Amino acid sequence: MDLCAAQLDEGNWGATCWQEAHLLGLALELACALLALRGWGVADWDAMYEDLPSRQTKVRVADRTAILTTPDETRTTAPAGLQEALDAIIARFDAGRAFVRPSGTEDVVRVYAEARTQALADELAARVARCAWELAGGVGDAPPAAEATHK
Numbered sequence: 001m002d003l004c005a006a007q008l009d010e011g012n013w014g015a016t017c018w019q020e021a022h023l024l025g026l027a028l029e030l031a032c033a034l035l036a037l038r039g040w041g042v043a044d045w046d047a048m049y050e051d052l053p054s055r056q057t058k059v060r061v062a063d064r065t066a067i068l069t070t071p072d073e074t075r076t077t078a079p080a081g082l083q084e085a086l087d088a089i090i091a092r093f094d095a096g097r098a099f100v101r102p103s104g105t106e107d108v109v110r111v112y113a114e115a116r117t118q119a120l121a122d123e124l125a126a127r128v129a130r131c132a133w134e135l136a137g138g139v140g141d142a143p144p145a146a147e148a149t150h151k
Contacts (some may be wrong), residue, residue, distance in 0.1 A: 064102035104125035
Protein backbone atom coordinates (compact mmCIF):
# COMPACT_ATOMS: atom_id res chain seq x y z
CA MET A 1 0.00 0.00 0.00
CA ASP A 2 1.43 3.39 -0.90
CA LEU A 3 1.57 6.34 1.47
CA CYS A 4 -1.50 8.06 0.00
CA ALA A 5 -3.63 4.93 0.29
CA ALA A 6 -2.51 4.43 3.89
CA GLN A 7 -3.39 8.01 4.77
CA LEU A 8 -6.73 7.70 2.97
CA ASP A 9 -7.57 4.68 5.12
CA GLU A 10 -6.80 6.79 8.19
CA GLY A 11 -8.82 9.74 6.89
CA ASN A 12 -5.76 12.02 6.78
CA TRP A 13 -4.81 11.94 3.14
CA GLY A 14 -4.86 15.55 1.96
CA ALA A 15 -1.56 16.93 3.25
CA THR A 16 0.38 13.69 2.85
CA CYS A 17 -0.73 13.09 -0.74
CA TRP A 18 0.01 16.70 -1.62
CA GLN A 19 3.52 16.31 -0.19
CA GLU A 20 4.06 13.07 -2.09
CA ALA A 21 2.83 14.64 -5.33
CA HIS A 22 5.02 17.69 -4.74
CA LEU A 23 8.13 15.53 -4.24
CA LEU A 24 7.32 13.56 -7.38
CA GLY A 25 6.99 16.83 -9.29
CA LEU A 26 10.36 18.02 -7.99
CA ALA A 27 11.96 14.73 -8.99
CA LEU A 28 10.56 15.03 -12.51
CA GLU A 29 11.78 18.63 -12.76
CA LEU A 30 15.25 17.54 -11.68
CA ALA A 31 15.27 14.70 -14.23
CA CYS A 32 14.22 17.09 -16.99
CA ALA A 33 16.89 19.61 -15.97
CA LEU A 34 19.59 16.93 -16.04
CA LEU A 35 18.44 15.73 -19.46
CA ALA A 36 18.51 19.31 -20.76
CA LEU A 37 22.04 19.84 -19.40
CA ARG A 38 23.19 16.80 -21.37
CA GLY A 39 21.22 17.79 -24.45
CA TRP A 40 19.22 14.58 -24.22
CA GLY A 41 15.61 13.73 -24.86
CA VAL A 42 13.60 10.96 -23.24
CA ALA A 43 14.61 8.54 -26.02
CA ASP A 44 18.30 9.16 -25.23
CA TRP A 45 17.64 8.48 -21.55
CA ASP A 46 15.75 5.30 -22.36
CA ALA A 47 18.60 4.11 -24.59
CA MET A 48 20.94 4.06 -21.56
CA TYR A 49 19.49 0.72 -20.50
CA GLU A 50 19.90 -2.30 -22.70
CA ASP A 51 17.73 -5.30 -21.97
CA LEU A 52 19.97 -8.35 -22.35
CA PRO A 53 19.21 -12.07 -22.65
CA SER A 54 19.11 -13.64 -19.20
CA ARG A 55 19.00 -16.90 -17.30
CA GLN A 56 17.88 -17.65 -13.76
CA THR A 57 18.59 -20.84 -11.88
CA LYS A 58 19.12 -22.05 -8.34
CA VAL A 59 21.62 -24.16 -6.43
CA ARG A 60 20.85 -26.27 -3.35
CA VAL A 61 22.99 -25.39 -0.32
CA ALA A 62 23.26 -26.76 3.20
CA ASP A 63 22.50 -23.42 4.87
CA ARG A 64 21.23 -20.40 2.98
CA THR A 65 22.00 -18.12 5.94
CA ALA A 66 25.72 -18.65 5.30
CA ILE A 67 25.38 -16.50 2.16
CA LEU A 68 25.31 -12.79 3.01
CA THR A 69 24.81 -9.95 0.56
CA THR A 70 24.97 -6.19 0.35
CA PRO A 71 21.65 -4.42 1.06
CA ASP A 72 20.73 -4.34 -2.65
CA GLU A 73 21.54 -8.09 -2.90
CA THR A 74 23.78 -7.68 -5.95
CA ARG A 75 27.07 -8.62 -4.26
CA THR A 76 27.94 -11.24 -1.70
CA THR A 77 29.84 -10.43 1.48
CA ALA A 78 30.09 -14.04 2.71
CA PRO A 79 31.33 -16.68 2.36
CA ALA A 80 34.82 -15.30 1.93
CA GLY A 81 36.11 -15.45 -1.63
CA LEU A 82 32.75 -16.03 -3.31
CA GLN A 83 32.30 -12.51 -4.70
CA GLU A 84 35.88 -12.37 -5.95
CA ALA A 85 35.39 -15.68 -7.77
CA LEU A 86 32.10 -14.46 -9.26
CA ASP A 87 33.74 -11.21 -10.42
CA ALA A 88 36.47 -13.19 -12.20
CA ILE A 89 33.86 -15.29 -14.03
CA ILE A 90 31.66 -12.31 -14.95
CA ALA A 91 34.62 -10.31 -16.31
CA ARG A 92 35.14 -12.91 -19.05
CA PHE A 93 31.70 -12.31 -20.62
CA ASP A 94 30.71 -9.59 -23.08
CA ALA A 95 28.20 -7.36 -21.25
CA GLY A 96 28.10 -9.98 -18.50
CA ARG A 97 26.19 -9.22 -15.32
CA ALA A 98 25.42 -11.76 -12.63
CA PHE A 99 24.73 -12.08 -8.95
CA VAL A 100 23.64 -14.67 -6.42
CA ARG A 101 21.49 -14.28 -3.35
CA PRO A 102 20.08 -16.65 -0.76
CA SER A 103 16.44 -17.63 -1.09
CA GLY A 104 14.17 -16.28 1.58
CA THR A 105 12.23 -19.53 1.91
CA GLU A 106 14.39 -22.53 1.05
CA ASP A 107 18.00 -23.66 1.30
CA VAL A 108 18.98 -22.55 -2.18
CA VAL A 109 21.03 -19.81 -3.73
CA ARG A 110 19.27 -17.96 -6.55
CA VAL A 111 21.45 -17.22 -9.58
CA TYR A 112 20.74 -14.35 -11.99
CA ALA A 113 22.83 -13.81 -15.13
CA GLU A 114 22.73 -11.63 -18.25
CA ALA A 115 25.05 -11.45 -21.26
CA ARG A 116 25.16 -10.28 -24.87
CA THR A 117 23.55 -13.47 -26.27
CA GLN A 118 21.30 -16.14 -24.81
CA ALA A 119 24.04 -18.75 -25.20
CA LEU A 120 26.43 -16.55 -23.22
CA ALA A 121 23.80 -15.84 -20.55
CA ASP A 122 23.17 -19.59 -20.20
CA GLU A 123 26.89 -20.30 -19.91
CA LEU A 124 27.45 -17.46 -17.43
CA ALA A 125 24.58 -18.72 -15.24
CA ALA A 126 25.96 -22.26 -15.33
CA ARG A 127 29.46 -21.10 -14.35
CA VAL A 128 28.14 -18.85 -11.57
CA ALA A 129 25.90 -21.67 -10.28
CA ARG A 130 28.83 -24.08 -10.20
CA CYS A 131 30.98 -21.51 -8.38
CA ALA A 132 28.25 -20.84 -5.81
CA TRP A 133 27.75 -24.58 -5.28
CA GLU A 134 31.48 -25.06 -4.70
CA LEU A 135 32.07 -22.05 -2.42
CA ALA A 136 28.73 -21.70 -0.61
CA GLY A 137 28.19 -25.22 0.70
CA GLY A 138 26.35 -26.85 -2.18
CA VAL A 139 24.57 -30.13 -1.50
CA GLY A 140 23.40 -32.88 -3.80
CA ASP A 141 24.64 -33.18 -7.34
CA ALA A 142 26.84 -30.39 -8.63
CA PRO A 143 25.24 -28.16 -11.26
CA PRO A 144 26.05 -29.33 -14.78
CA ALA A 145 29.28 -28.01 -16.24
CA ALA A 146 28.84 -25.06 -18.56
CA GLU A 147 28.84 -25.78 -22.26
CA ALA A 148 32.06 -24.20 -23.51
CA THR A 149 30.83 -21.49 -25.87
CA HIS A 150 33.05 -18.86 -24.28
CA LYS A 151 36.71 -18.94 -23.27
